[in-house]
Amino acid sequence: MHHKARTFAVTALAAALLLAGPPALAAPAPPSPGAPGIGDPFWPTAGNGGYRVERQRLSFDFAPDLSSYTATSRLSLRATQSLSRFDLDLLGPQVRSVAVEGKPAAWRTTPDGELVITPARPVRDGTRFTVAVTVFNTAPDLLANPPEKPEDLVNGLWRAGDYVQLHTQPTGARRVLAVSDHPSAKAPTTTEITTSGAATSVANGRLLATTTAGGRTTRVFDEPRPIATELLQVGVGPITVTHRRGPGGIDLRYALPTDESAAILPRLDETYRTAIEFLGQRLGPFPGRVAGAYATPTGGATETQGLTWLNSDQLTPENFDRNGADSVIAHELAHEWFGNSVSPALWGDLWLNEGHAVFYEWLWGEAHHGNALDASARSAYRSHRSWLTENGPVAAPDPASFGPGDNRPFGSGAYQGGALTLYALRQQVGDGTFQRIERAWVAENHDKVAGTGQFIATASRVAGQDLGPFLRSWLYASGTLPPMPGHPEWEVGPAS
Ligand SMILES: [Zn+2]
Structure with missing residues (x-):
């Protein structure tokens, strides 16, 4: 802030205080339910x-x-x-x-x-x-x-x-x-x-x-x-x-x-x-x-x-x-x-639990079963459109879309859709930056509660670029998906 502007701000604050008079002792709010x-x-x-x-x-x-x-x-x-x-x-x-x-x-x-x-x-x-x-x-x-x-x-x-x-x-x-x-x-x-x-x-x-x-x-x-x-x-x-x-x-x-x-x-x-x-x-x-x-x-x-x-x-x-x-x-x-230490702020943030769990399950499958990460992600990408139409966007599932026997909000969007979003983020920023984002997320929110907006903010800060539009295009997509970074040939399958 420029020096002159600050003088003005202080003067304006003093004037406001004079107009308002001395602060009254706030009466405690009456008890309510x-x-x-x-x-x-x-x-x-x-x-x-x-x-x-x-x-x-x-x-x-x-x-x-x-x-x-x-x-x-x-x-x-x-x-x-x-x-x-x-x-x-x-x-x-x-x-x-x-x-x-x-x-x-x-x-x-x-x-x-x-x-x-x-x-x-x-x-x-x-x-x-x-x-x-x-x-x-x-x-x-x-x-x-x-x-x-x-x-x-x-x-x-x-x-x-x-x-x-x-x-x-x-x-x-x-x-x-x-x-x-x-x-x-x-x-x-x-x-x-x-x-x-x-x-x-x-x-x-x-x-x-x-x-x-x-x-x-x-x-x-x-x-x-x-x-x-x-x-x-x-x-x-x-x-x-x-x-x-x-x-x-x-x-x-x-x-x-x-x-x-x-x-x-x-x-x-x-x-x-x-x-x-x-x-x-x-x-x-x-x-x-x-x-x-x-x-x-x-x-x-x-x-x-x-x-x-x-x-x-x-x-x-x-x-x-x-x-x-x-x-x-x-x-x-x-x-x-993901879920136990960093808990979701709302149940609609469930992708932060299940998307991460599936993503690391994919990495485990690559390391221990020879299932290439790209192949796991490509398979999910191909079938993703039907998940979107089923329960709504990955980070904004629609409660009304779940049937009485469904264990809502545990839908494929949170699981494979969330994992696909993390894969897309890794494609976008590279594995080194992706790992720094993940480590920052779990370290800064250890034993806390955090939601989707905070994940986007953490990813953007750690990557040194505004990842908001990119991540929101995945997390709030309805009906279709963005192209996968690095894999322009990947196609989304038809809605079921
Ligand atoms: Zn799980």
Whole structure:
């Protein structure tokens, strides 16, 4: 700013202050209800307004046959407004008690998954306060009582045979216990699990303590890094937990079915080590202190933080290669950087999770299976038009485009469309600059929440050029795609 201009600006400011008079003491805003959600287009009432979640302690007490449980959520919150009442997210479990600052509070539930809590006294803006909610829920055995239609299988706590597992991604945590169920509300989490008899339990983070009394065992796990409710894992079953020292000194922990543990462990451990080192060479240190897997016979493939949920049948020596288990593991481990450490601001930013996970899965396929990166990208490019018409642009998927049985917003646009955008960026700026962008992204947003606009800004700053128009042409394209840099001969296939 030029010197003369600054003099003028100061004079103008002084005049404005004189006109305005001395600043009055602002009257505190009267207490008002916190918003029922953060307004995410996919689930407007997911998450909550009026406070931040600073810590959560989640306690589970299972019946001996695992057919039901009592769960208590103790959340440490900080008010961002004066609150006459506020919400948590809860859908299904029966409320047993609600307390704010240790005192019973009035509450009601709504059909769209809100637990509306009215404390005995309003909460002042800026203050820390605690809420404790105890719920009871049944856990029917999915194997004995499978849902009639696949879309009736809702995310949440699954009991299958002897195993309990969480599949909360994206909004199933509210079906398990009271939480603020949006990735932008992630917080450090302690998980306490009480079981009977010989069942072993496991959860995100390190095991802090095990106590046994009267045939009941309580294990306490702690993850000091923030963790999104979609990435929680609580496992109970006939499992054996094996600890190993991993690359960079991190803890590797494998919770496997006891009768298969010895067979599964060698290849699983080798793959985890190789994949963590492979990803670390490109992205920098592993973002946490604990990595590993909880594998069950009915497991899926979900990046539950520090404890990937896997299917044990796909990890046996006979099936490991046939099922491409190493690529699944590389994909889920990539999420530890993309999705777990750097969490999406909105569910429409899901391409930042899944696009990256697929892109690094492609790189893994090139290094370990001889599948050229160009060939993976070209195949995705050819079929991309049908994805665009299906769910809308890569970074702006349309919630209305997903059917009731779809696990929205997990569409091909976020996965292959996101990976294709990253490939195009790499083509545009070269691999060296691309790697610097990726490293800056995961380092600067470590354990934070970030969205598409921030990725574009980081890419532009690191590359030293405005990549906004280029990246937006990929991320917000609808109906057709830009030409692939360096591959003008590539063609987009017809819409399906
Ligand atoms: Zn994924």
